[in-house]
Amino acid sequence: MSGKRVAVYPGVFDPVTLGHLDIIRRGARLFDRLIVAVASKSEKEPLFSAAERLDLLRAAAAGIEGVAVDSYEGLTVEFVGRHGASVILRGLRQRADFEYEQQLALTNRTISGIETVFVMADEKVAYISSRLVREVARLGGDVSKLVPPNVLAALKRRLDGRPNAECGMRNAE
Numbered sequence: 001m002s003g004k005r006v007a008v009y010p011g012v013f014d015p016v017t018l019g020h021l022d023i024i025r026r027g028a029r030l031f032d033r034l035i036v037a038v039a040s041k042s043e044k045e046p047l048f049s050a051a052e053r054l055d056l057l058r059a060a061a062a063g064i065e066g067v068a069v070d071s072y073e074g075l076t077v078e079f080v081g082r083h084g085a086s087v088i089l090r091g092l093r094q095r096a097d098f099e100y101e102q103q104l105a106l107t108n109r110t111i112s113g114i115e116t117v118f119v120m121a122d123e124k125v126a127y128i129s130s131r132l133v134r135e136v137a138r139l140g141g142d143v144s145k146l147v148p149p150n151v152l153a154a155l156k157r158r159l160d161g162r163p164n165a166e167c168g169m170r171n172a173e
């Protein structure tokens with residue numbers, strides 16, 4: 001049991017994109033078990049609540065073997081420790097990602113000893129970012145080549161002014 005290699009892929013996933021899914025597929029091949037962990041708190045106001053981001057990820061990653069999806073609050077390294085994982089998985093896009101990812105990986109290693117493994121997405125989806133997906137979708141652009149179909153539908157619902165039943169109005173209170 002303890003010989004199994006478990007990795008955690010943490011992120012905000014607001015929303016999950018084809019880039020994230022490519023990293024998840026690669027991670028699932030590299031490790032015995034991959035836990036995709038949705039960070040429920042984000043510094044920015046998210047478009048989708050943590051519960052919605054979790055649901056969208058669960059549905060999008062449902063067919064990928066060896067993958068579980070969960071959410072967490074607080075320190076990523078604590079989540080990793082609690083789940084018996086030994087590795088953090090992160091994706092790398094362009095050079096711009098490197099500085100932040102290096103700081104994060106070194107900080108996490110210093111405070112917990114946990115290593116971070118980086119994977120590059122397929123070049124066809126490596127440029128995709130959740131931030132640009134949100135921006136393009138908000139302005140009415142077609143993001144069907146950037147996100148899985150369930151996210152496309154959720155974006156349409158959200159941006160048509162019809163919030164998902166789950167949480168939409170809770171944030172407004």
Ligand code: ADP
Pocket residue numbers: 010011012013014017018019020023089090091092093097120121125126127128129130
């Ligand atoms: P965070 O806000 O924690 O960076 P994200 O949800 O934006 O969360 O991303 C989670 C991880 O996935 C990060 O390591 C990010 O670099 C990586 N990632 C996001 N999109 C892509 C992509 N298109 N290709 C490769 N890695 C990606």
